[in-house]
Amino acid sequence: xxxxxxxxxVDIQQGFDxxxxxxxxxxxxxxxxxxxxxxxxxxxxPVFFIQHLSTNPDSPLHPDQGKTAIHxxxxxxxxxxxxxxxxxxxxxxxxxxxxxxxxxxxxLTICGLTTPHCVSTTARMAANMGFQVDLVHDACAAVTAxxxxxxxxxxxxxxxxxxxxxxxxxxxxxxxxxxxxxxxxG
Amino acid sequence: xxxxxxxxxVDIQQGFDxxxxxxxxxxxxxxxxxxxxxxxxxxxxPVFFIQHLSTNPDSPLHPDQGKTAIHxxxxxxxxxxxxxxxxxxxxxxxxxxxxxxxxxxxxLTICGLTTPHCVSTTARMAANMGFQVDLVHDACAAVTAxxxxxxxxxxxxxxxxxxxxxxxxxxxxxxxxxxxxxxxxG
Numbered sequence: 001x002x003x004x005x006x007x008x009x010v011d012i013q014q015g016f017d018x019x020x021x022x023x024x025x026x027x028x029x030x031x032x033x034x035x036x037x038x039x040x041x042x043x044x045x046p047v048f049f050i051q052h053l054s055t056n057p058d059s060p061l062h063p064d065q066g067k068t069a070i071h072x073x074x075x076x077x078x079x080x081x082x083x084x085x086x087x088x089x090x091x092x093x094x095x096x097x098x099x100x101x102x103x104x105x106x107x108l109t110i111c112g113l114t115t116p117h118c119v120s121t122t123a124r125m126a127a128n129m130g131f132q133v134d135l136v137h138d139a140c141a142a143v144t145a146x147x148x149x150x151x152x153x154x155x156x157x158x159x160x161x162x163x164x165x166x167x168x169x170x171x172x173x174x175x176x177x178x179x180x181x182x183x184x185x186g
Numbered sequence: 187x188x189x190x191x192x193x194x195x196v197d198i199q200q201g202f203d204x205x206x207x208x209x210x211x212x213x214x215x216x217x218x219x220x221x222x223x224x225x226x227x228x229x230x231x232p233v234f235f236i237q238h239l240s241t242n243p244d245s246p247l248h249p250d251q252g253k254t255a256i257h258x259x260x261x262x263x264x265x266x267x268x269x270x271x272x273x274x275x276x277x278x279x280x281x282x283x284x285x286x287x288x289x290x291x292x293x294l295t296i297c298g299l300t301t302p303h304c305v306s307t308t309a310r311m312a313a314n315m316g317f318q319v320d321l322v323h324d325a326c327a328a329v330t331a332x333x334x335x336x337x338x339x340x341x342x343x344x345x346x347x348x349x350x351x352x353x354x355x356x357x358x359x360x361x362x363x364x365x366x367x368x369x370x371x372g
Contacts, residue, residue, distance in 0.1 A: 087314035088361070116356040121314065124307045128273040137337060147355040151323060151364035158355070166352035169333040169344070170302040175274070178337035 005134070006046040006105045007036055008126075010090055010112025010119050012074050013051060015060035015067035021114075022144030025160040030073040032139035032181040033111050037074050039185050046103055049074070049082040050090040052118065088121035097129060107132040109184055110176070111139035116146045116167035123176050133176040136184050137168055191320070192232040192291045193222055194312075196276055196298030196305050198260050199237060201246035201253035207300075208330030211346040216259040218325035218367040219297050223260050225371050232289055235260070235268040236276040238304065274307035283315060293318040295370055296362070297325035302332050302353035313361040321362040322370045323354055 012033055016024075040047050049070055054061040061068055076082050083094040090096050100108075108131050110123050119140050126133050142164035144157045158166075172178040198219055202210075226233050235256055240247040247254055262268050269280040277283050286294075294317050298305050305326050312319050328350035330343045344352075358364040 088310065089314045092311075092314045117360060120356070121310045124274065124310065125278075128275045128278045128307065146360075148359035149351070149355045151354060151358045152351060158352075163352075163356070165335070165338060166344075166349075167356060168337060169335045170306070170349070170353060172337045173334035174303060174332075 003107060004043070004045040004105065005107040005109050006048060006100060006103070007040040008048050008050060008090060008108055008110045008112070008122065009033055009037065009074055010050045010110060010122055011052040011061070011114070012071045012112050013061060013067070014069050014071055015065060016113050018060035018067065020060050020145065022157070023160050024141050024143045025164050026138060026141040029111070029113070029139050029141040030071050032136065034073045035181055036109065036111060036136065036139060036184055046105060047080055048096060048099070049076045049080060050094075050096075050112070050122070051082055051084045053084050053086050055086050088118045089125050090118070090122040091125045091129070100131070107134070109134045109136060111136040113141055114146050115140045115142040115164045120167050120171060123171055127175040134184060135168070135171060135176040135178050136181055137178050138181050140164070142167065189293060190229070190231040190291065191293040191295050192234060192286055192289070193226040194234050194236060194276060194294055194296045194298070194308065195219055195223065195260055196236045196296065196308055197238040197247070197300070198257045198298050199247060199253070200255050200257055201251060202299050204246035204253065206246050206331065208343070209346050210327050210329045211350050212324060212327040215297070215299070215325050215327040216257050218322065220259045221367055222295065222297060222322065222325060222370055232291060233266055234282060234285070235262045235266065236280075236282075236298070236308070237268050237270045239270050239272050241272050274304045275311050276304070276308040277311045277315070286317070293320070295320045295322060297322040299327055300332050301326045301328040301350045306353050306357060309357055309362050319362040320370060321354070321357060321364050322367055323364050324367050326350070328353065
């Protein structure tokens with residue numbers, strides 16, 4: 001029998017439906033994440049919801065903005081673990097590593113928002129801590145607010161599709177196996 | 187007086203002078219790193235050398251290949267700390283965090299190889315652990331071996347200049363202040 005993998009849903013929250021973040025790619029990311037979630041529940045495999053609580057008062061993910069709830073398409077059921085954090089990595093300031101180790105989990109399937117920030121940072125740390133990582137590209141998305149090219153005197157923010165691709169190109173093979181939802185379900 | 191910052195030199199090693207890594211940008215990165223190192227020594231500020239010892243027998247950074255030494259342009263002096271690691275993050279499997287905390291250091295200046303892998307992962311973790319990070323773009327470099335676009339059915343690896351830029355665009359503002367060597371020396 002296949003070893004259970006934990007599904008890590010990173011920051012799939014209402015606050016990402018806000019113009020603050022600019023243009024976005026993969027509008028179907030939440031729907032694909034819901035497909036993964038339903039399959040994981042059907043398999044009785046572990047699922048962890050990661051919820052970002054920003055410390056930046058201007059962020060739509062700051063608790064005072066009232067939009068930190070997990071997105072309705074992937075709403076947690078009673079008893080499913082929701083771990084809160086205030087930095088990018090889901091492993092810093094949370095019990096995620098110890099919860100995974102306690103459950104004997106060695107392989108993760110990661111998806112969520114946003115590809116180059118919290119998803120990338122979480123996948124990098126997971127791999128460096130020794131977990132085998134599948135990253136589901138079409139259940140992730142990038143936004144234009146994710147990049148700041150001002151350090152090279154450019155104001156031209158790339159299209160979110162290219163931000164997403166660049167982030168995943170850097171991770172694929174080195175930190176994770178980058179796959180599609182249909183492959184993760186297979 | 188300015189608070190001392192620790193200089194973290196990531197994986198500036200002889201093994202990166204190998205065709206294994208493909209094309210590279212910023213050929214002057216080691217020279218710029220040496221300028222930072224000389225200034226840090228002149229200021230008597232803390233310096234940490236990070237040395238990657240790969241577990242992949244094919245890597246030029248595997249100890250059996252005989253090229254894991256720190257690059258001569260930034261060779262450590264007797265007594266300067268060299269921390270070895272075998273994953274991307276300089277904080278995993280090393281004493282770096284505890285050494286920095288013990289020294290009361292809260293701000294880091296990071297440079298080295300390669301931008302999207304070990305430098306990016308180290309900068310992300312540093313920021314998420316609460317350190318204030320300056321990342322010196324012209325004392326870092328990317329190589330074509332850093333990206334694997336096969337997940338999107340592409341064999342076209344980007345130019346290292348664009349790999350480097352994409353990696354830093356993702357970090358700037360969110361995880362680090364991306365600056366030039368002359369700014370770090372100022």
